[in-house]
Amino acid sequence: MIIMSERIGRYTVKMSNPPVVAGYGSAVGKKESEGPLAEYFDNIFTDTSMGEKTWEAAESDYLNTAVTTALERALTQSGDVDGIFSGDLLDQCIASTFGLKELGAQHIGLFGACSTMALSTALAATCVDGGAMNCAVAATGSHFCSAERQFRFPLEYGGKRTPTSQWTVTGSGALVIKNKGSGAAHINAVTFGRIVDFEITDANNMGAAMAPAACDTLSRFFNDTCASPQDYDMIITGDLGQVGSELMLTLADEKGLDLRRNHHDCGVMIYDLSDKDVAAGGSGCGCSGSVLCSYIMKKFAAGELNKVLFCATGALMSPTSSQQGLTIPGVAHCVEFIR
Amino acid sequence: MIIMSERIGRYTVKMSNPPVVAGYGSAVGKKESEGPLAEYFDNIFTDTSMGEKTWEAAESDYLNTAVTTALERALTQSGDVDGIFSGDLLDQCIASTFGLKELGAQHIGLFGACSTMALSTALAATCVDGGAMNCAVAATGSHFCSAERQFRFPLEYGGKRTPTSQWTVTGSGALVIKNKGSGAAHINAVTFGRIVDFEITDANNMGAAMAPAACDTLSRFFNDTCASPQDYDMIITGDLGQVGSELMLTLADEKGLDLRRNHHDCGVMIYDLSDKDVAAGGSGCGCSGSVLCSYIMKKFAAGELNKVLFCATGALMSPTSSQQGLTIPGVAHCVEFIR
Numbered sequence: 250m251i252i253m254s255e256r257i258g259r260y261t262v263k264m265s266n267p268p269v270v271a272g273y274g275s276a277v278g279k280k281e282s283e284g285p286l287a288e289y290f291d292n293i294f295t296d297t298s299m300g301e302k303t304w305e306a307a308e309s310d311y312l313n314t315a316v317t318t319a320l321e322r323a324l325t326q327s328g329d330v331d332g333i334f335s336g337d338l339l340d341q342c343i344a345s346t347f348g349l350k351e352l353g354a355q356h357i358g359l360f361g362a363c364s365t366m367a368l369s370t371a372l373a374a375t376c377v378d379g380g381a382m383n384c385a386v387a388a389t390g391s392h393f394c395s396a397e398r399q400f401r402f403p404l405e406y407g408g409k410r411t412p413t414s415q416w417t418v419t420g421s422g423a424l425v426i427k428n429k430g431s432g433a434a435h436i437n438a439v440t441f442g443r444i445v446d447f448e449i450t451d452a453n454n455m456g457a458a459m460a461p462a463a464c465d466t467l468s469r470f471f472n473d474t475c476a477s478p479q480d481y482d483m484i485i486t487g488d489l490g491q492v493g494s495e496l497m498l499t500l501a502d503e504k505g506l507d508l509r510r511n512h513h514d515c516g517v518m519i520y521d522l523s524d525k526d527v528a529a530g531g532s533g534c535g536c537s538g539s540v541l542c543s544y545i546m547k548k549f550a551a552g553e554l555n556k557v558l559f560c561a562t563g564a565l566m567s568p569t570s571s572q573q574g575l576t577i578p579g580v581a582h583c584v585e586f587i588r
Numbered sequence: 589m590i591i592m593s594e595r596i597g598r599y600t601v602k603m604s605n606p607p608v609v610a611g612y613g614s615a616v617g618k619k620e621s622e623g624p625l626a627e628y629f630d631n632i633f634t635d636t637s638m639g640e641k642t643w644e645a646a647e648s649d650y651l652n653t654a655v656t657t658a659l660e661r662a663l664t665q666s667g668d669v670d671g672i673f674s675g676d677l678l679d680q681c682i683a684s685t686f687g688l689k690e691l692g693a694q695h696i697g698l699f700g701a702c703s704t705m706a707l708s709t710a711l712a713a714t715c716v717d718g719g720a721m722n723c724a725v726a727a728t729g730s731h732f733c734s735a736e737r738q739f740r741f742p743l744e745y746g747g748k749r750t751p752t753s754q755w756t757v758t759g760s761g762a763l764v765i766k767n768k769g770s771g772a773a774h775i776n777a778v779t780f781g782r783i784v785d786f787e788i789t790d791a792n793n794m795g796a797a798m799a800p801a802a803c804d805t806l807s808r809f810f811n812d813t814c815a816s817p818q819d820y821d822m823i824i825t826g827d828l829g830q831v832g833s834e835l836m837l838t839l840a841d842e843k844g845l846d847l848r849r850n851h852h853d854c855g856v857m858i859y860d861l862s863d864k865d866v867a868a869g870g871s872g873c874g875c876s877g878s879v880l881c882s883y884i885m886k887k888f889a890a891g892e893l894n895k896v897l898f899c900a901t902g903a904l905m906s907p908t909s910s911q912q913g914l915t916i917p918g919v920a921h922c923v924e925f926i927r
Contacts, residue, residue: 253592253719256670260694262720303912331595332780340679341906342699343914350783350917355599357711357780358904358919360681360697372696372711379718380592381601381778399908439720441671441694444685565697567680569738573642575682578689580697 254378258473260440267435267587268377271384271427272323275543276314277535278393278419280527284520289543290420291318297394297419305339308392308419309348311535312337315421315542316349316388323425323432327352330425331382334369336360337534338391338417339399340567345388354386362563363459363488364442365389366422366538367582370559371439373426374584378436383428390421391533400452400568414453415490415516415532422535422542433550434557438585440470444565446578452571455532456493456516459562462579463489464500467560470583471506478508482554485545487537487561487581488516490530515540515561537561549588557586593717597812599779606774606926607716610723610766611662614882615653616874617732617758619866623859628882629759630657636733636758644678647731647758648687650874651676654760654881655688655727662764662771666691669764670721673708675699676873677730677756678738679906684727693725701902702798702827703781704728705761705877706921709898710778712765713923717775722767729760730872739791739907753792754829754855754871761874761881772889773896777924779809783904785917791910794871795832795855798901801918802828803839806899809922810845817847821893824884826876826900826920827855829869854879854900876900888927896925 257263276292287293292314299307312335320327333352336359337344345358361368369387376382394404396417402408426436445465449458463486471478478484489497494514501508515537516530541559548554560583566575596602615631626632631653638646651674659666672691675698676683684697700707708726715721733743735756741747765775784804788797802825810817817823828836833853840847854876855869880898887893899922905914 255719256722260670265719305908305912331599336697336699338680339906340908341677341701341904343904343906343909346783346904346917347909347914350785353782355780356783356919357707358675358699358701360675360699362680362697368696372715375718375720376711376714379714379720380594380604381714381718383595441696443692444689444695446689565680565682565685567678567682569644569679570682570686573644575686578685580695 260469261438261473263438264378264436266378267437268374268426268428269430269432270424270434271430271432272319272425273542273546274315274318274322275422275539276311277539281418281420281519286519286544289547304392304394305343308344308390308395311421312344312348312390315423316386319423319425325425327354329384330354330386331384332357333386334359334373335388336365337389338396344390362565363532363534364561364563364580364582365534366541367559367561367584370424370584371582374436374439377426377428385426386423388423389534389538391417391535393417393419396533410528411453412528413492414528415455415530416527417533418531418536420535420539422538424542433546434586436584437587440466440583442466442580442582444578444580446576448576450576455564456490456529457496458564458577459579460489460493460497461500462581463497463560463562466581466583468504468506481511481556481558484508484512484558486514488532489514489562490516492529555588559584559586599808600777600812602777603717603775605717606776607713607765607767608769608771609763609773610769610771611658611764612881612885613654613657613661614761614878615650616878620757620759620858625858625883628886643731643733644682647683647729647734650760651683651687651729654762655725658762658764664764666693669693669723669725671696672725673698673712674727675704676728677735683729701904702871702873703900703902703919703921704873705880706898706900706923709763709923710921713775713778716765716767724765725762726765727762728873728877730756730874732756732758735872749867750792751867752831753867754794754869755866756872757870757875759874759878761877763881772885773925775923776926779805779922781805781919781921783917783919785915787915789915794903795829795868796835797903797916798918799828799832799836800839801920802836802899802901805920805922807843807845820850820895820897823847823851823897825853827871828853828901829855831868894927898923898925
């Protein structure tokens, strides 16, 4: 008998036949290659312009490289992909459009800001488990130079960075998710995020804007599954950074959810935080994207991880909403990976 | 025995238990209320500022109104929604974020440009049919004033419009999609779009940019299903307008696919085309969104339609990509509605 995905608790979707991560790939830039995870990235391009005329085109190239690497590792042709789930930070997601159009696959465009790696993975797994697709790709990426000039200041301005600010990762990640076969890990359950607005308005304090959403999604996941944080080798948030992580842990404490023992944050993991430039840590879609699709998947493949909860966080802002003085709502989507 | 969604042909997903459109809602502005479909819209706001300080906030209000109306018609509380699938044209989809955050539902952010009504419906139906959700909302909207100043010229500039240009619809649409119960129509099959680039670069000729994508998706749907265009009461494209519709029909002719007998385009349907302002017709996410969620659903509810193919089209451009001289790739997603 074929069993469908089913809901456990109010919010969480349990896969009936956990889709497999058949391949994964990552590509990063110079600063990321100088951080503690350097050895785990598949592709390092220290010329972050990628030889392109624009930073936006370079961002597309990073994304294309991650997807291509993931497909190669999965021994899969792009013609066999049933859908690519992708999004990015650029206005109207042009990094995804121009980075992926040559692949000729069906394209499911997403916008989840920096939560996109979890959103794309959760939707791809849901579509594979439900029978709509046999092979899907989940991907995202970001670029420091295109993001900085779009959301904050022109690079040439040389604006001073505040201690709570984060450094947008130049990097990308992709997973190939299939309904059968072998791979590094499996996707066992997903919880989609709600929009949570704590009325933060400082575009240099993304961690604080996203922390309440991460706490909301993680607490709903644990309520639904009756699991304990100690059941996981790692509970990983996307890019809260040092400031946002502490806020999230405090909010979780208040709900009686002790995540302190095995919480990690991709924004803290990816850089050497003694580097003053990065301030509170990394951010951007490519932060959790490149960490999940390199370090985490390679540790699964090596048998060093068995169960990981991945909760990527996004700040739902735009240059327009910032200029209009609106708040920065957050969202966080959660994916449970098992061996 | 529970049967999952299954793939027919190479690309198309057939629902195992066609999800039902339990509710639908629409909201439009002044110009739309003067067009031939006026009587079908649920909410007409002739003050297109909605009393807000910004056009972007007004766009959020239109979207919220469509979703709220659809939920009311479905006799459903927002707390019972498992996910809202929504996107819009604004940078980083802020109309969706700020229009929907108060509903407190899980949020799946999409970017499909003007194809969003079909993308959101297709994904929502797939997640409902696959068992991941019991009740999902698909929604989108657009606003002439926010789109015009973002993509083209400030309104105050009073730029002359070219004959191929289209008028962004101020409006929104939403469907409530459930796994059981009764409703106006059912979603029987979906085909996701591929990114198709015919290298159009004129941001005032969206129809030409999107026509090849519509032809690609429709021909893949008909190949997969072995259906005939004559099987449908209507085959509806999103917002090709007059120019793009003729191009799409010509491209389809070349593939031996005769769509001329029952093809309609929301961009042509929504306005009185003798109005010089609208030039080649309507466009924007809210064009196909408001037409599908008003006229089409009401005709289904009245028993006047039995089988409709809805193929919304999107132009994957941004202000940045236009300024950088890039092409405008298109995408089109397709949903088969049955009684």
